[in-house]
Amino acid sequence: MWSTICGVVIFVIVLKIVINEINRRARKKFDSLSPDEQAIELQKQYEAKQHYLYGSINEKLVCQHCQVQGKIRVKRVVISNESLTGNIVKVKTVHKADATQMHCENCRVTWNV
Numbered sequence: 001m002w003s004t005i006c007g008v009v010i011f012v013i014v015l016k017i018v019i020n021e022i023n024r025r026a027r028k029k030f031d032s033l034s035p036d037e038q039a040i041e042l043q044k045q046y047e048a049k050q051h052y053l054y055g056s057i058n059e060k061l062v063c064q065h066c067q068v069q070g071k072i073r074v075k076r077v078v079i080s081n082e083s084l085t086g087n088i089v090k091v092k093t094v095h096k097a098d099a100t101q102m103h104c105e106n107c108r109v110t111w112n113v
C-alpha cells in the first residue's frame, strides 16, 4: 500500500521536474530569438492553436455576423443532444450528429451549421 503511494508520489515529482525542464528549455530557446523571430514564433503558435480548435480558414466564406470575407475557420465536429425518455425507467439516449463548426477570426463568433 505505502510502496504504491510512494511510487505514485515519486512518479508525479519526476514528471513535474521533466515538464519544468522542457518548459525551461523552450523558454531559453525562445529568449535566444530576435524580437522579429519571437513575433513569428508567437504567430506560428497562435495559428497552430487556432487550427487545432477551429480548423483551417476558408478564404471564400463571408461571416454572417460581421460580413468580413476570408476570416472563417471551418471544422467538422460531432455534436450530441442528450435527452431523458420514459416515466418508470429512465433511459438515457444520446443523439449524435455531424455538424460543421464555423469560427470567425474577425468577430470571434463560433457557430454550428
Ligand SMILES: [Zn+2]
Binding pocket: 063, 064, 065, 066, 067, 068, 104, 105, 106, 107, 108, 109
Ligand atoms: Zn465575423
